[in-house]
Amino acid sequence: MRVLLGVLAALTIGLGSAFLAVRGGLAAGDVTNGPWRTNLTTGSADADLYTRARVSIAGLLALAPSETIYFTASTDEAGAPLSARCDYRLAGGELPARWWSITAYAADHFLIPNDVGRYSISQTGLERAGPGGSWVARVAAQPSAGNWLPSGRAGDAGEFSLTLRLYNPAASVADDPAALTLPILVREACR
Protein backbone atom coordinates (compact mmCIF):
# COMPACT_ATOMS: atom_id res chain seq x y z
CA MET A 1 0.00 0.00 0.00
CA ARG A 2 2.78 2.38 0.94
CA VAL A 3 4.64 1.54 -2.25
CA LEU A 4 1.53 2.11 -4.36
CA LEU A 5 0.89 5.43 -2.65
CA GLY A 6 4.52 6.37 -3.20
CA VAL A 7 4.34 5.60 -6.94
CA LEU A 8 1.13 7.60 -7.27
CA ALA A 9 2.63 10.52 -5.37
CA ALA A 10 5.79 10.43 -7.52
CA LEU A 11 3.74 10.36 -10.73
CA THR A 12 1.49 13.20 -9.59
CA ILE A 13 4.31 15.44 -8.41
CA GLY A 14 6.51 14.59 -11.41
CA LEU A 15 3.86 15.13 -14.09
CA GLY A 16 2.34 18.14 -12.31
CA SER A 17 5.66 19.93 -11.95
CA ALA A 18 6.56 19.07 -15.57
CA PHE A 19 3.25 20.59 -16.72
CA LEU A 20 3.88 23.77 -14.70
CA ALA A 21 7.48 24.05 -15.92
CA VAL A 22 6.45 23.73 -19.55
CA ARG A 23 3.39 25.98 -19.32
CA GLY A 24 4.95 29.28 -18.40
CA GLY A 25 7.33 31.37 -16.39
CA LEU A 26 10.81 32.38 -17.44
CA ALA A 27 13.05 29.64 -18.80
CA ALA A 28 16.82 29.53 -19.16
CA GLY A 29 17.88 31.78 -22.01
CA ASP A 30 14.76 33.96 -21.96
CA VAL A 31 15.35 37.64 -22.66
CA THR A 32 12.76 40.29 -21.89
CA ASN A 33 12.35 43.70 -23.52
CA GLY A 34 9.39 45.64 -22.12
CA PRO A 35 6.41 43.30 -22.43
CA TRP A 36 8.20 41.28 -25.15
CA ARG A 37 10.03 38.05 -24.46
CA THR A 38 12.27 35.97 -26.72
CA ASN A 39 14.55 32.96 -26.43
CA LEU A 40 17.50 32.85 -28.79
CA THR A 41 17.89 29.08 -28.42
CA THR A 42 14.43 28.47 -29.92
CA GLY A 43 14.65 25.85 -32.66
CA SER A 44 18.39 25.36 -32.27
CA ALA A 45 20.24 22.26 -31.12
CA ASP A 46 21.44 24.37 -28.13
CA ALA A 47 17.90 24.55 -26.76
CA ASP A 48 17.68 22.98 -23.30
CA LEU A 49 15.12 20.37 -22.26
CA TYR A 50 12.65 22.98 -21.05
CA THR A 51 12.94 25.40 -23.98
CA ARG A 52 12.39 22.51 -26.39
CA ALA A 53 9.36 21.32 -24.45
CA ARG A 54 7.88 24.83 -24.28
CA VAL A 55 8.51 25.43 -27.98
CA SER A 56 6.80 22.14 -28.86
CA ILE A 57 3.68 23.39 -27.04
CA ALA A 58 3.66 27.07 -28.05
CA GLY A 59 5.83 27.34 -31.17
CA LEU A 60 6.32 24.03 -32.93
CA LEU A 61 8.34 24.31 -36.19
CA ALA A 62 9.78 27.67 -35.11
CA LEU A 63 12.90 28.75 -36.98
CA ALA A 64 16.33 29.19 -35.40
CA PRO A 65 17.25 32.83 -34.57
CA SER A 66 19.61 33.25 -37.53
CA GLU A 67 16.54 32.97 -39.78
CA THR A 68 13.76 34.47 -37.66
CA ILE A 69 13.56 35.91 -34.16
CA TYR A 70 10.20 35.72 -32.41
CA PHE A 71 9.19 38.12 -29.63
CA THR A 72 5.99 37.36 -27.75
CA ALA A 73 4.02 39.69 -25.46
CA SER A 74 1.27 38.36 -23.22
CA THR A 75 1.10 41.50 -21.05
CA ASP A 76 1.00 45.26 -21.65
CA GLU A 77 3.76 47.70 -20.66
CA ALA A 78 2.40 47.74 -17.08
CA GLY A 79 2.56 43.94 -16.79
CA ALA A 80 -1.22 43.30 -16.92
CA PRO A 81 -2.33 40.29 -19.04
CA LEU A 82 -3.66 41.25 -22.49
CA SER A 83 -7.45 40.94 -22.61
CA ALA A 84 -10.01 41.36 -25.39
CA ARG A 85 -12.01 43.44 -22.87
CA CYS A 86 -9.41 46.22 -23.26
CA ASP A 87 -8.13 48.39 -26.12
CA TYR A 88 -4.39 48.80 -26.62
CA ARG A 89 -2.23 51.29 -28.44
CA LEU A 90 0.60 49.52 -30.26
CA ALA A 91 3.14 51.95 -31.70
CA GLY A 92 6.57 51.59 -33.24
CA GLY A 93 8.84 52.36 -36.16
CA GLU A 94 11.00 50.50 -38.63
CA LEU A 95 12.42 47.27 -37.25
CA PRO A 96 15.87 45.85 -38.13
CA ALA A 97 14.78 42.93 -40.31
CA ARG A 98 14.02 42.14 -43.93
CA TRP A 99 10.35 41.76 -43.13
CA TRP A 100 8.29 41.78 -39.96
CA SER A 101 4.77 41.09 -38.75
CA ILE A 102 2.81 41.17 -35.48
CA THR A 103 0.12 38.51 -35.06
CA ALA A 104 -2.52 38.11 -32.33
CA TYR A 105 -3.17 34.66 -30.85
CA ALA A 106 -5.87 33.38 -28.49
CA ALA A 107 -4.94 31.58 -25.26
CA ASP A 108 -5.08 28.27 -27.19
CA HIS A 109 -2.25 29.54 -29.47
CA PHE A 110 -4.46 29.68 -32.58
CA LEU A 111 -5.61 32.75 -34.54
CA ILE A 112 -8.50 34.73 -33.04
CA PRO A 113 -11.86 34.59 -34.88
CA ASN A 114 -13.02 38.09 -35.88
CA ASP A 115 -15.45 39.67 -38.33
CA VAL A 116 -12.90 41.02 -40.83
CA GLY A 117 -10.58 38.00 -41.13
CA ARG A 118 -7.56 40.03 -40.03
CA TYR A 119 -5.01 38.37 -37.78
CA SER A 120 -1.87 40.46 -38.09
CA ILE A 121 -0.29 43.75 -39.06
CA SER A 122 2.87 43.77 -41.09
CA GLN A 123 5.58 45.90 -42.53
CA THR A 124 3.88 45.86 -45.93
CA GLY A 125 0.27 46.44 -44.88
CA LEU A 126 0.53 49.31 -42.38
CA GLU A 127 -0.51 52.92 -42.76
CA ARG A 128 2.47 55.02 -41.64
CA ALA A 129 2.01 57.99 -39.39
CA GLY A 130 5.27 59.83 -39.98
CA PRO A 131 8.14 60.22 -42.44
CA GLY A 132 10.46 58.08 -40.31
CA GLY A 133 8.25 55.07 -40.88
CA SER A 134 6.58 55.38 -37.49
CA TRP A 135 3.17 53.76 -37.11
CA VAL A 136 0.37 53.42 -34.59
CA ALA A 137 -2.12 50.56 -34.43
CA ARG A 138 -5.09 49.79 -32.22
CA VAL A 139 -5.38 46.27 -30.79
CA ALA A 140 -9.02 45.84 -29.78
CA ALA A 141 -12.09 43.67 -30.18
CA GLN A 142 -14.05 46.81 -31.16
CA PRO A 143 -13.58 47.91 -34.80
CA SER A 144 -11.23 50.86 -35.17
CA ALA A 145 -10.27 53.19 -38.03
CA GLY A 146 -6.70 53.10 -39.32
CA ASN A 147 -4.38 50.24 -38.41
CA TRP A 148 -6.58 47.84 -36.48
CA LEU A 149 -5.52 44.44 -35.17
CA PRO A 150 -8.62 42.62 -33.88
CA SER A 151 -8.29 40.83 -30.52
CA GLY A 152 -11.68 39.21 -31.02
CA ARG A 153 -15.26 40.19 -31.73
CA ALA A 154 -17.00 43.01 -29.85
CA GLY A 155 -17.95 41.61 -26.44
CA ASP A 156 -15.14 39.03 -26.32
CA ALA A 157 -13.19 38.83 -23.06
CA GLY A 158 -10.48 36.25 -23.72
CA GLU A 159 -6.82 36.68 -22.91
CA PHE A 160 -4.51 36.84 -25.91
CA SER A 161 -0.88 37.34 -26.86
CA LEU A 162 1.04 39.00 -29.68
CA THR A 163 4.00 37.57 -31.59
CA LEU A 164 6.41 39.85 -33.41
CA ARG A 165 8.36 38.01 -36.12
CA LEU A 166 11.59 39.47 -37.46
CA TYR A 167 12.59 37.64 -40.66
CA ASN A 168 16.34 37.73 -41.31
CA PRO A 169 16.98 40.07 -38.38
CA ALA A 170 20.04 42.35 -38.35
CA ALA A 171 22.95 40.92 -36.34
CA SER A 172 22.31 43.55 -33.65
CA VAL A 173 19.04 41.84 -32.69
CA ALA A 174 20.66 38.56 -31.62
CA ASP A 175 23.65 40.41 -30.11
CA ASP A 176 21.47 42.32 -27.66
CA PRO A 177 17.72 41.66 -27.95
CA ALA A 178 17.08 43.51 -24.68
CA ALA A 179 18.45 46.76 -26.16
CA LEU A 180 16.31 46.70 -29.30
CA THR A 181 13.63 49.40 -29.66
CA LEU A 182 10.44 47.35 -29.94
CA PRO A 183 6.85 48.57 -30.37
CA ILE A 184 5.22 49.84 -27.18
CA LEU A 185 1.96 48.30 -26.03
CA VAL A 186 -0.16 50.53 -23.77
CA ARG A 187 -3.57 49.71 -22.36
CA GLU A 188 -6.28 52.31 -22.93
CA ALA A 189 -9.98 51.76 -22.22
CA CYS A 190 -11.42 48.56 -20.73
CA ARG A 191 -15.05 47.44 -20.65
Place this chain on the structure above:
Amino acid sequence: MTRWLVGVLLGAALVHLAAVAALPRLVMRAAMARLQSAAVNEFAHPPLATAAARGIVRPSPDLAYSGLVFDVSAHPLAVTVPLTPPYTSLSGFAANTDNFFAINDRTASAPEIAVIVVGPSTPRDGLSGARIVESPSDRGVLLVRRVVPSAAAFAEIDAVRRRASAVQR
Protein backbone atom coordinates in the same frame (compact mmCIF):
# COMPACT_ATOMS: atom_id res chain seq x y z
CA MET B 1 8.93 7.49 6.56
CA THR B 2 12.03 9.48 5.60
CA ARG B 3 13.11 6.76 3.19
CA TRP B 4 9.63 6.68 1.71
CA LEU B 5 9.66 10.46 1.22
CA VAL B 6 13.11 10.42 -0.37
CA GLY B 7 11.92 7.62 -2.67
CA VAL B 8 8.84 9.59 -3.70
CA LEU B 9 10.86 12.74 -4.39
CA LEU B 10 13.47 10.87 -6.43
CA GLY B 11 10.71 9.13 -8.36
CA ALA B 12 8.94 12.45 -8.94
CA ALA B 13 12.17 14.02 -10.23
CA LEU B 14 12.65 11.14 -12.68
CA VAL B 15 9.03 11.30 -13.90
CA HIS B 16 9.36 15.09 -14.27
CA LEU B 17 12.52 14.85 -16.40
CA ALA B 18 11.19 11.96 -18.49
CA ALA B 19 7.95 13.85 -19.21
CA VAL B 20 9.73 17.09 -20.19
CA ALA B 21 12.23 15.18 -22.35
CA ALA B 22 9.58 13.06 -24.10
CA LEU B 23 7.15 15.89 -24.84
CA PRO B 24 8.81 17.38 -27.98
CA ARG B 25 9.02 13.98 -29.70
CA LEU B 26 5.40 13.16 -28.85
CA VAL B 27 4.15 16.55 -30.07
CA MET B 28 6.28 16.28 -33.23
CA ARG B 29 4.95 12.77 -33.93
CA ALA B 30 1.38 14.05 -33.60
CA ALA B 31 2.17 17.05 -35.83
CA MET B 32 3.70 14.80 -38.50
CA ALA B 33 0.58 12.64 -38.45
CA ARG B 34 -1.55 15.76 -38.97
CA LEU B 35 0.72 17.21 -41.66
CA GLN B 36 0.67 14.00 -43.59
CA SER B 37 -2.35 14.87 -45.70
CA ALA B 38 -0.13 14.18 -48.71
CA ALA B 39 1.99 11.04 -48.99
CA VAL B 40 5.36 10.82 -47.23
CA ASN B 41 8.03 12.78 -49.14
CA GLU B 42 5.35 14.80 -50.99
CA PHE B 43 4.63 18.51 -50.48
CA ALA B 44 1.21 19.68 -49.32
CA HIS B 45 0.20 23.32 -49.91
CA PRO B 46 -2.40 24.38 -47.34
CA PRO B 47 -4.39 27.63 -47.75
CA LEU B 48 -3.37 30.74 -45.80
CA ALA B 49 -3.96 30.25 -42.06
CA THR B 50 -7.19 31.61 -40.59
CA ALA B 51 -8.88 31.16 -37.22
CA ALA B 52 -10.23 27.88 -38.62
CA ALA B 53 -6.68 26.43 -38.93
CA ARG B 54 -6.15 24.09 -35.98
CA GLY B 55 -3.22 21.96 -37.19
CA ILE B 56 -0.06 23.66 -35.94
CA VAL B 57 0.07 26.21 -33.09
CA ARG B 58 0.77 29.90 -33.73
CA PRO B 59 0.67 29.84 -37.54
CA SER B 60 1.54 33.05 -39.37
CA PRO B 61 -1.40 34.34 -41.45
CA ASP B 62 1.07 36.22 -43.68
CA LEU B 63 2.92 33.13 -44.86
CA ALA B 64 2.07 30.62 -47.58
CA TYR B 65 3.42 27.38 -46.12
CA SER B 66 4.26 24.20 -47.99
CA GLY B 67 4.95 21.20 -45.78
CA LEU B 68 6.36 17.74 -46.27
CA VAL B 69 6.90 14.82 -43.90
CA PHE B 70 10.14 13.19 -44.98
CA ASP B 71 11.44 9.69 -44.48
CA VAL B 72 15.00 9.29 -45.73
CA SER B 73 15.71 5.92 -44.09
CA ALA B 74 16.02 4.15 -47.47
CA HIS B 75 16.84 6.92 -50.01
CA PRO B 76 18.11 10.51 -50.04
CA LEU B 77 15.48 13.10 -50.94
CA ALA B 78 16.27 15.75 -53.57
CA VAL B 79 14.21 18.87 -52.94
CA THR B 80 13.88 21.96 -55.14
CA VAL B 81 11.89 25.01 -54.15
CA PRO B 82 11.26 27.93 -56.54
CA LEU B 83 11.54 31.40 -54.95
CA THR B 84 8.98 34.18 -54.57
CA PRO B 85 9.62 37.72 -53.32
CA PRO B 86 9.84 39.23 -50.79
CA TYR B 87 10.91 36.17 -48.74
CA THR B 88 11.11 32.40 -49.24
CA SER B 89 12.81 29.88 -46.98
CA LEU B 90 13.13 26.11 -46.75
CA SER B 91 13.81 24.66 -43.32
CA GLY B 92 14.08 21.18 -41.81
CA PHE B 93 12.89 19.96 -38.41
CA ALA B 94 14.11 16.75 -36.79
CA ALA B 95 11.96 14.33 -34.80
CA ASN B 96 12.92 16.14 -31.57
CA THR B 97 11.72 19.52 -33.04
CA ASP B 98 15.23 20.93 -33.70
CA ASN B 99 15.48 23.21 -36.73
CA PHE B 100 18.50 21.54 -38.35
CA PHE B 101 18.77 23.81 -41.39
CA ALA B 102 17.25 26.86 -43.04
CA ILE B 103 18.03 28.33 -46.46
CA ASN B 104 16.33 31.45 -47.73
CA ASP B 105 16.12 33.26 -51.05
CA ARG B 106 19.20 35.33 -50.13
CA THR B 107 21.40 32.45 -48.95
CA ALA B 108 20.39 30.20 -51.88
CA SER B 109 23.11 30.38 -54.53
CA ALA B 110 20.77 29.57 -57.42
CA PRO B 111 17.43 30.97 -58.61
CA GLU B 112 15.82 28.19 -56.60
CA ILE B 113 16.62 26.42 -53.32
CA ALA B 114 17.96 22.93 -54.04
CA VAL B 115 19.08 20.46 -51.36
CA ILE B 116 19.50 16.73 -50.86
CA VAL B 117 18.26 15.61 -47.44
CA VAL B 118 19.93 12.62 -45.77
CA GLY B 119 19.53 11.06 -42.32
CA PRO B 120 21.52 8.71 -40.08
CA SER B 121 20.41 5.56 -42.02
CA THR B 122 20.38 6.98 -45.56
CA PRO B 123 22.67 5.09 -48.00
CA ARG B 124 25.27 7.61 -49.20
CA ASP B 125 26.54 5.83 -52.33
CA GLY B 126 27.87 8.39 -54.77
CA LEU B 127 26.44 11.34 -52.83
CA SER B 128 28.60 14.40 -52.47
CA GLY B 129 28.43 18.13 -52.80
CA ALA B 130 27.49 21.23 -50.93
CA ARG B 131 23.78 20.73 -51.39
CA ILE B 132 23.60 17.86 -48.88
CA VAL B 133 21.87 18.63 -45.59
CA GLU B 134 22.08 16.12 -42.75
CA SER B 135 19.04 15.52 -40.61
CA PRO B 136 19.72 14.11 -37.13
CA SER B 137 16.69 11.82 -37.60
CA ASP B 138 15.47 9.75 -40.58
CA ARG B 139 11.98 11.20 -40.28
CA GLY B 140 11.08 14.85 -39.86
CA VAL B 141 9.41 17.83 -41.48
CA LEU B 142 10.46 20.19 -44.28
CA LEU B 143 8.68 23.52 -44.30
CA VAL B 144 8.65 26.24 -46.97
CA ARG B 145 7.66 29.72 -45.81
CA ARG B 146 6.75 32.46 -48.29
CA VAL B 147 5.79 35.95 -47.23
CA VAL B 148 2.50 36.98 -48.86
CA PRO B 149 2.72 40.79 -48.73
CA SER B 150 -0.94 41.33 -49.68
CA ALA B 151 -4.04 39.26 -50.36
CA ALA B 152 -3.75 40.16 -54.05
CA ALA B 153 -0.28 38.58 -54.24
CA PHE B 154 -1.43 35.17 -53.07
CA ALA B 155 -2.66 33.68 -56.38
CA GLU B 156 0.70 34.15 -58.09
CA ILE B 157 2.67 32.88 -55.08
CA ASP B 158 0.34 29.89 -54.81
CA ALA B 159 0.99 28.95 -58.45
CA VAL B 160 4.77 29.12 -57.96
CA ARG B 161 4.82 27.19 -54.67
CA ARG B 162 3.09 24.22 -56.33
CA ARG B 163 6.17 23.77 -58.55
CA ALA B 164 8.24 22.64 -55.52
CA SER B 165 9.42 19.07 -55.96
CA ALA B 166 10.77 16.27 -53.76
CA VAL B 167 12.24 13.23 -55.50
CA GLN B 168 13.78 10.12 -53.95
CA ARG B 169 17.24 9.49 -55.37
